[in-house]
Amino acid sequence: MTFEPFAADGVCGYLHRAVGKTERGLVLTHGAGGNCTMPLLVASANAFSDAGFDVLRCDLPFRQRRPKGPPSPSGAAADRDGLRLAVEAMRGLGPRRIVLGGQSYGGRQATMLAADRPDLVLGLLLFSYPLHPPGKPERLRTEHFPRLRVPCVFVQGGNDPFGTPAELAEAIRLIPALTELIPVDGAGHDLKRGRIDLAPVVAAVERRTSPTSD
Numbered sequence: 001m002t003f004e005p006f007a008a009d010g011v012c013g014y015l016h017r018a019v020g021k022t023e024r025g026l027v028l029t030h031g032a033g034g035n036c037t038m039p040l041l042v043a044s045a046n047a048f049s050d051a052g053f054d055v056l057r058c059d060l061p062f063r064q065r066r067p068k069g070p071p072s073p074s075g076a077a078a079d080r081d082g083l084r085l086a087v088e089a090m091r092g093l094g095p096r097r098i099v100l101g102g103q104s105y106g107g108r109q110a111t112m113l114a115a116d117r118p119d120l121v122l123g124l125l126l127f128s129y130p131l132h133p134p135g136k137p138e139r140l141r142t143e144h145f146p147r148l149r150v151p152c153v154f155v156q157g158g159n160d161p162f163g164t165p166a167e168l169a170e171a172i173r174l175i176p177a178l179t180e181l182i183p184v185d186g187a188g189h190d191l192k193r194g195r196i197d198l199a200p201v202v203a204a205v206e207r208r209t210s211p212t213s214d
Contacts, residue, residue, distance in 0.1 A: 013058035025095030031104030043194030101125030131163025145174035151208035157187030
């Protein structure tokens, strides 16, 4: 599978093109400790590109500023704006039916952006959603869930310390839109670094964001 570097105003990453022209696009971003070259994102981009999506893996603004280190809470709004720019860049490449996805921190920022901008994308793909800090299940990160109006596909490891599939299943009841949860038995927060079966993930996103689901 081939891909090429991509850069636009405020957007930096790699572009995977589907064979032939497509209306479907996917923007993917990373977690707090990684970047857009993380194995899970590369594997996912390849799988979705094979299925007929143009895919943009992008670095969040905090990672564009420095190669290592976690994001600052004060920069979260800028990270969300970076995702907005990435979606707009993807739309400028041709696709009109765009899904926004992210791993961990990136997925949380994607959900917050979609809660504020329900018209921005058709759906969300959330890998390893950080439901709560490890060991602190009472500190749920779900305040914005009731404002989500687009379909959401969650992929969660069975041993994820940031939230088990059972915990997440309870939490996503707050979301008034269609949701689907794909548990990955035996996986932790890194979802086995992309060495999982991504076919059900692609199928779920296609099912939840098809024109008949609008």
